[in-house]
Amino acid sequence: MLDLKIKIGGEAGQGMQTISHTLAHVFTRGGLHVFSVQDYQSRIRGGHNFSELRIRESPVFSMTRGVNILIALNKETIDLHKGELYEGGVIIYDGEKIKVEAHQDLLSVPLDRLAQEGGNRLYGNSVAAGAALGLLGYAFEPLAEVLRDVFGKKGTVAEDNVKAARAGYDFTTRNGHSQFPWKFKPLDDRRRMLIAGSEALALGALAAGCKFVSAYPMTPATGIMTYLAGKAREWDIIVEQAEDEIAAITMAIGASFAGVRAMTATSGGGFCLMVEGLGLAGMTETPIVVVEAQRPGPAIGLPTRTEQSDLEFVLHASHGEFPRAVLAPGTSEEAFYTMAKAFNLAEKYQTPVIVMSDQHLADSYWTIDTLDMSRIIIDRGQLIRPEETEKLVGYKRHAITHSGISPRALPGYPGITVVTDSDEHDEEGHLTEDTGLRTRMMLKRMRKEIGLAQEISPPKFYGAVNPEVLLIGWGSTYGAIREAVDLLQSQGQKVGMMHLSEIWPFPSGAVATALESARACFVVENNATGQLARLIRRETGKAVTGKILKFDGLPFSPEYVMEGIK
Amino acid sequence: MVTLKDYAGGPTAWCPGCGNFMLLRAVQEALVGLGKEPHEVLLVSGIGQAGKLPHYLRCNTFNSLHGRTLPPATGAKLANHELTVLAIAGDGDCYGEGGNHFIHAIRRNIDITLIVHDNQVYGLTKGQASPTSDTGFATKIQPEGVILAPFNPVLAAAAMDASFVARGFTGEKDHLVGLIQKAVRHKGFALVDVLQPCPSFNKLNTFAWYKERVYKLDEGGKYDPTDRVAAFQKAQEWDSKIPIGVIYTNPKRPTMEEQIHAIREAPLVKSAAGGPDRSRLERLLEEFI
Ligand SMILES: Cc1ncc(C[n+]2csc(CCOP(=O)(O)OP(=O)(O)O)c2C)c(N)n1
Numbered sequence: 001m002l003d004l005k006i007k008i009g010g011e012a013g014q015g016m017q018t019i020s021h022t023l024a025h026v027f028t029r030g031g032l033h034v035f036s037v038q039d040y041q042s043r044i045r046g047g048h049n050f051s052e053l054r055i056r057e058s059p060v061f062s063m064t065r066g067v068n069i070l071i072a073l074n075k076e077t078i079d080l081h082k083g084e085l086y087e088g089g090v091i092i093y094d095g096e097k098i099k100v101e102a103h104q105d106l107l108s109v110p111l112d113r114l115a116q117e118g119g120n121r122l123y124g125n126s127v128a129a130g131a132a133l134g135l136l137g138y139a140f141e142p143l144a145e146v147l148r149d150v151f152g153k154k155g156t157v158a159e160d161n162v163k164a165a166r167a168g169y170d171f172t173t174r175n176g177h178s179q180f181p182w183k184f185k186p187l188d189d190r191r192r193m194l195i196a197g198s199e200a201l202a203l204g205a206l207a208a209g210c211k212f213v214s215a216y217p218m219t220p221a222t223g224i225m226t227y228l229a230g231k232a233r234e235w236d237i238i239v240e241q242a243e244d245e246i247a248a249i250t251m252a253i254g255a256s257f258a259g260v261r262a263m264t265a266t267s268g269g270g271f272c273l274m275v276e277g278l279g280l281a282g283m284t285e286t287p288i289v290v291v292e293a294q295r296p297g298p299a300i301g302l303p304t305r306t307e308q309s310d311l312e313f314v315l316h317a318s319h320g321e322f323p324r325a326v327l328a329p330g331t332s333e334e335a336f337y338t339m340a341k342a343f344n345l346a347e348k349y350q351t352p353v354i355v356m357s358d359q360h361l362a363d364s365y366w367t368i369d370t371l372d373m374s375r376i377i378i379d380r381g382q383l384i385r386p387e388e389t390e391k392l393v394g395y396k397r398h399a400i401t402h403s404g405i406s407p408r409a410l411p412g413y414p415g416i417t418v419v420t421d422s423d424e425h426d427e428e429g430h431l432t433e434d435t436g437l438r439t440r441m442m443l444k445r446m447r448k449e450i451g452l453a454q455e456i457s458p459p460k461f462y463g464a465v466n467p468e469v470l471l472i473g474w475g476s477t478y479g480a481i482r483e484a485v486d487l488l489q490s491q492g493q494k495v496g497m498m499h500l501s502e503i504w505p506f507p508s509g510a511v512a513t514a515l516e517s518a519r520a521c522f523v524v525e526n527n528a529t530g531q532l533a534r535l536i537r538r539e540t541g542k543a544v545t546g547k548i549l550k551f552d553g554l555p556f557s558p559e560y561v562m563e564g565i566k
Numbered sequence: 567m568v569t570l571k572d573y574a575g576g577p578t579a580w581c582p583g584c585g586n587f588m589l590l591r592a593v594q595e596a597l598v599g600l601g602k603e604p605h606e607v608l609l610v611s612g613i614g615q616a617g618k619l620p621h622y623l624r625c626n627t628f629n630s631l632h633g634r635t636l637p638p639a640t641g642a643k644l645a646n647h648e649l650t651v652l653a654i655a656g657d658g659d660c661y662g663e664g665g666n667h668f669i670h671a672i673r674r675n676i677d678i679t680l681i682v683h684d685n686q687v688y689g690l691t692k693g694q695a696s697p698t699s700d701t702g703f704a705t706k707i708q709p710e711g712v713i714l715a716p717f718n719p720v721l722a723a724a725a726m727d728a729s730f731v732a733r734g735f736t737g738e739k740d741h742l743v744g745l746i747q748k749a750v751r752h753k754g755f756a757l758v759d760v761l762q763p764c765p766s767f768n769k770l771n772t773f774a775w776y777k778e779r780v781y782k783l784d785e786g787g788k789y790d791p792t793d794r795v796a797a798f799q800k801a802q803e804w805d806s807k808i809p810i811g812v813i814y815t816n817p818k819r820p821t822m823e824e825q826i827h828a829i830r831e832a833p834l835v836k837s838a839a840g841g842p843d844r845s846r847l848e849r850l851l852e853e854f855i
Pocket residue numbers: 613614615616617632655656657658659660683685687688689690691696
């Protein structure tokens with residue numbers, strides 16, 4: 001069974017991700033499944049960064065330990081990662097540029113010289129990609145095709161890159177290929193997609209009819225606004241870079257109040273600034289979707305690394321009480337559909353919906369079959385259209401109803417006015433200090449949580465039913481837990497996974513039942529304190545057996561999860 | 567025909583003698599004079615005594631947080647630029663808590679009229695200094711008087727090439743009505759900073775204090791508000807003489823809305839109806855293959 005990993009390391013700016021991405025496309029187009037991760041530092045040049053991809057014939061969800069091919073663009077990469085090499089693995093490096101003591105694992109490929117011979121030393125990345133394929137004995141033509149797509153069919157840049165890649169490919173075919181133990185070929189030419197979490201979140205927003213995005217750049221959330229800004233012209237979306245996160249969320253709230261689907265995206269630090277705005281959306285009953293792409297905190301923390309330490313923050317953010325939904329997709333595929341659901345929930349319940357991401361989800365790429373657009377149904381809830389004049393007679397924006405949801409008209413509808421307030425207000429939306437009315441308005445808003453709770457999907461289960469060990473996770477740990485379950489099951493152990501990608505309102509019943517069905521339960525969380533474990537305890541009264549935690553800024557591997565079960 | 571009755575609102579909670587009453591009246595008269603129906607107008611306000619204004623007349627209202635007046639107004643205007651959007655703020659609201667938004671709204675030159683009730687004090691929280699309080703102004707928090715230099719909103723706005731900068735006075739209501747109308751008619755961001763006596767908490771800058779100093783720029787007919795150097799001079803007059811009127815205007819700056827592709831034909835809220843086309847979305851997936 002094919003399971004091969006290629007790691008590409010070097011300094012920021014050397015193009016590790018370009019090589020990785022090119023190869024990921026080559027393999028995906030060949031009918032194989034790829035998962036790739038990015039590890040980078042908060043700098044534009046220098047430092048140590050790597051990108052890694054894993055290739056299998058069946059879907060792949062996580063990175064495991066061990067490397068088959070290490071492409072080292074600098075010496076540090078060799079020093080740091082040579083120990084990860086499997087027996088028989090090869091380190092591709094440019095021996096004419098990097099001086100190291102000869103070793104059987106090292107395969108010098110003159111990346112720089114071959115690139116210059118091809119016309120430009122900038123093409124060294126294509127040489128490296130070609131060299132990796134040559135080692136693997138994989139067909140060359142798919143790489144040429146990808147390079148032509150990336151660099152455009154016209155001009156010499158594409159062809160020069162193809163030439164450079166060919167030089168690398170030929171070089172390793174002649175040197176190194178025969179000793180290299182792992183070989184594989186394209187399976188078929190199924191047209192699968194390769195998509196990162198951030199792209200999927202952004203694409204999901206676009207498909208859901210989001211028309212307005214105001215955000216302030218912050219890693220690892222920036223990819224969402226970048227993607228949508230690139231589509232703004234073609235899709236008639238407004239993407240505004242706000243002056244700060246306070247403006248970002250309140251601008252989106254203003255746009256939503258005026259009637260368009262609106263969102264913002266940020267990381268934990270930016271979300272800190274958005275918190276009062278979240279309450280404003282709750283109080284004014286304005287739909288809003290916020291993506292919170294976590295990174296290690298507090299304060300600036302590790303800007304480019306991953307963590308899941310904002311769960312409790314997001315659940316409780318803002319003073320006062322109001323309903324909210326918190327969703328946490330586990331893969332890029334799920335991220336896409338989650339966004340569509342987030343916009344529907346926000347509009348149906350006229351309240352904020354927070355979608356949790358993190359660096360691991362945002363920056364990792366998955367091969368997926370496709371995204372099914374027929375599953376995207378836009379439900380704008382009780383939004384009144386201007387021609388529905390009978391619904392506008394005696395209109396009150398915050399009318400007290402059984403469901404707690406007040407039919408929503410928009411400013412500009414003839415004959416009525418739409419009024420709302422961040423102060424407690426009466427049904428018309430005007431400021432009030434009447435304590436009885438306050439109670440009724442609170443109850444009205446909180447009643448929306450009953451409907452909202454019914455919309456929340458139960459957790460996803462994988463692996464053994466009634467397991468000896470139940471591994472519990474949320475968000476981006478899906479892949480590592482799932483693969484840990486596969487490995488343990490293959491060793492004959494009865495292990496299952498419960499994954500929560502819709503966390504609030506909390507699906508207490510399903511979680512409690514699952515906890516009872518398992519002999520031992522472990523949460524797997526990228527944080528230091530086990531925030532989901534605490535939430536489970538609070539909502540179900542049940543304690544987990546143990547917590548498998550990681551908060552070094554790096555994602556879980558299946559092996560790390562397995563070692564944590566004690 | 568729209569009349570003042572269409573704009574009648576509920577009872578107010580301001581102090582007797584407050585300049586806000588005249589300001590409210592001026593906003594109502596200005597809108598009626600412009601022939602705007604209440605449903606065509608959106609008032610976005612902040613928090614403070616000023617921020618309550620939209621509750622006292624009838625029109626679309628988004629009463630936001632303290633300091634967060636301009637961002638929701640911007641979002642709403644971009645979502646539906648057919649609305650006439652006025653942002654209503656206090657001096658603390660707009661120049662203190664929301665100062666960053668003030669700067670960037672000027673840069674955007676979005677077609678919003680910002681009316682700042684500048685009473686040089688925090689009214690609602692009972693009399694602390696505001697960014698525009700005069701140096702030496704004593705309060706319970708600044709018992710020895712303010713030692714900070716006051717923020718000069720009209721000077722700052724002119725320096726940033728704001729496309730319309732005006733100052734009004736609640737003691738000159740008809741003049742103020744004219745200013746608000748000019749500001750609303752102006753295409754682009756318009757600041758109307760309104761000198762507003764606060765009889766409860768500002769015993770320094772009283773009605774009489776303003777009345778003694780205020781003079782109308784447009785009287786005499788010599789002043790050219792497109793002359794930026796002259797505007798800088800006028801914007802700095804304060805201690806003995808305070809000009810009111812249009813201090814600076816740059817009619818050449820394009821508005822934000824004019825430059826956004828998505829709303830070149832129809833307001834965003836109209837193009838949004840129905841959601842994106844499925845087959846176009848499916849074609850988009852090709853980019854990931
Ligand atoms: C985040 C936040 N901080 C502080 C306050 C308290 N607060 C309400 S109004 C106000 C100042 C009011 O002064 P100004 O904006 O000048 O309005 P005025 O009452 O004078 O019209 C303050 C500090 C608040 N509501 N929200």
